[in-house]
Amino acid sequence: MAISYRPMRAKDVRECATLVATHPVIGPRYADVLNDLRAVWLALLGLEAFRAVVFEDSQQSGTKIVGVGVSAFVSDEFLQSLKRPPFFWVGPELTRRALRGESPLLSDRAVREANTKGGLNLAVWEGAVRAELWECAEAHAAVVSAFVEQHRGFLLKEAVCQPSTREFLEVILRSGAQLLHEDGRYVDFGDRSLDEVFKMAHYVGLTRKVALCRVGAWAGLLFVYQAPQCGFRPSEQRLLLAALQGVTDRELADELGVSLSAVKKTWLSIYNRVSTHLPSLFPNGVAIPEEGERGREKKQHLIAYLRDHPEELRPASL
Numbered sequence: 001m002a003i004s005y006r007p008m009r010a011k012d013v014r015e016c017a018t019l020v021a022t023h024p025v026i027g028p029r030y031a032d033v034l035n036d037l038r039a040v041w042l043a044l045l046g047l048e049a050f051r052a053v054v055f056e057d058s059q060q061s062g063t064k065i066v067g068v069g070v071s072a073f074v075s076d077e078f079l080q081s082l083k084r085p086p087f088f089w090v091g092p093e094l095t096r097r098a099l100r101g102e103s104p105l106l107s108d109r110a111v112r113e114a115n116t117k118g119g120l121n122l123a124v125w126e127g128a129v130r131a132e133l134w135e136c137a138e139a140h141a142a143v144v145s146a147f148v149e150q151h152r153g154f155l156l157k158e159a160v161c162q163p164s165t166r167e168f169l170e171v172i173l174r175s176g177a178q179l180l181h182e183d184g185r186y187v188d189f190g191d192r193s194l195d196e197v198f199k200m201a202h203y204v205g206l207t208r209k210v211a212l213c214r215v216g217a218w219a220g221l222l223f224v225y226q227a228p229q230c231g232f233r234p235s236e237q238r239l240l241l242a243a244l245q246g247v248t249d250r251e252l253a254d255e256l257g258v259s260l261s262a263v264k265k266t267w268l269s270i271y272n273r274v275s276t277h278l279p280s281l282f283p284n285g286v287a288i289p290e291e292g293e294r295g296r297e298k299k300q301h302l303i304a305y306l307r308d309h310p311e312e313l314r315p316a317s318l
Contacts (some may be wrong), residue, residue, distance in 0.1 A: 002059045003066065003142040006245070008052035013042045016054060016068040020091075023128050026164050029089040029147075033096050037261050040098045041070065048071040048111040048315050051150055055129065055142055067129035069146055073111055077120040078104030079158065084159065085182045087201040088239055090162055091126045107314065115155050115188060116317040119208065121150060122222075124161035134165050143168075143177070148221055153310030155225050160205035166198045176217025177204045181200075186210065230277045230311045232270065238267050240306060243299075266297075281305055 008016060017038035021027050021198060030037060044050040055067035072094065097103055106114065114120045127147070133139040151159075160180070163169040173179070173194075178186035180203035206214075211223040232240065242255050249267075253260045274281055282298050306312055 001057055001136070001138055003055055003057055003138055005053045005055045005069070005142060005146040008041075008054050008068070008070075010042060011046060012054050012065065013038055013045065015065050016052075016070075017041060019065070019068055019130065020126055020128060021162065024131065025125060026091070026128055030092045030095065033099065034091055036099055037095055040095050044072075044098070044103075044105065047105065048108045049105040053146055053150060055139075055146070066133060067127075067143065069127045069143060069150070070125040071092075071127075071147075071151070073106045073114070073120045073124050074123045075104045075106060076121065079123070079160070082123075082160070082203065083180065083184050087180075087182075087203065089148070089201050090123055090160070090203075094123070094125055102177070110318045112315045115315055117158035119155045122154075122156055122159040124159075127161070130163045134167055140168065140171055144171070148218060151222050153225070153312075153314045156208060156221075156223050158205060158207045159219075159222060160203050162201070162203060163198075166194060169198055169204065171195055172219075175213045176211070176233065177206050177221035178210070179203070180205055183299050185286065226309075226311060228309075228314070228316060230273050230312050231316075232273065232312060234315070236266055236270050236273070237315075239263065240270065240302075241313055244303060244306065271298065272301070 006069075020030070020037060021034055027034065041050075041052070045052065049072055050070070051072065052070045053068070054065050055069070057064050057066045070091075074094075082088065082093075094104070098105075106120075111120065127143060129136075129139045129143065161172065161177075163172050173189075178188055179197065181187050186205060186207065206219050206223075208223045211217075211220040214220040238254060238256060242252050247255065249263045250260055253263045256263070271282075281301055
């Protein structure tokens with residue numbers, strides 16, 4: 001088994017919605033809106049507030065999708081409404097509101113503004129793997145790794161989720177997250193067993209204040225933040241996000257739907273920006289990308305920096 005993840009594409013949405021529909025735990029939660037999930041996700045794909053990945057097992061013939069992870073940046077009003085009893089299932093409620101034209105997902109502009117000042121509310125829409133992987137340690141590790149990588153570098157205020165299995169509920173709680181009590185407080189452990197908690201709508205989450213006090217817990221990594229230095233433009237960020245996968249410029253052009261010359265011009269713009277704001281990053285202070293070893297070396301330096309500083313690739317008001 002070799003599980004990896006990548007951004008969800010339009011062609012993946014049908015299979016991902018089917019995975020949710022056939023999931024014995026989360027499928028029934030959707031009830032009357034189950035058949036609408038595909039259309040809603042397809043309409044939201046590409047928005048800054050809609051974060052979606054698929055998990056694949058490359059050792060299976062044809063590289064099979066074995067899981068899906070979707071989260072959203074939501075309004076303060078929605079976050080407060082989900083904290084008021086009676087608790088509800090977040091994914092189905094987000095689907096219903098989107099169908100009514102009342103989606104609580106932030107606009108692209110609102111995401112940029114909140115990520116620059118004030119902070120974002122993160123709600124996990126759905127995270128699920130196929131039933132045969134429920135007790136697979138590698139699958140759990142892949143989901144956790146993807147979740148952290150997808151959301152690290154954002155200015156988060158609070159994060160909340162509803163694990164798809166009893167096993168993953170325990171994993172999340174061990175990570176440093178807390179259960180939301182009916183009085184609106186997060187607590188380390190409620191007065192009920194996890195089996196009882198899992199049977200009903202429940203929330204597991206963490207606030208920024210608590211997270212930064214939990215040294216060593218992976219959930220706390222989500223809330224580590226520093227302001228970006230480079231101020232990359234959205235087109236530059238899109239190229240850099242794709243480049244993190246280690247692809248060639250020609251593959252970048254195909255992935256982004258642009259010409260090879262446009263890719264090279266974007267790299268030049270990126271290097272010039274970095275040389276202005278982080279002049280010590282490149283060897284010898286050279287900003288112009290050359291072909292050959294020196295060009296590859298500069299790109300490696302930049303990619304290594306971005307892996308440690310994901311805030312440079314997050315939307316922000318410039």
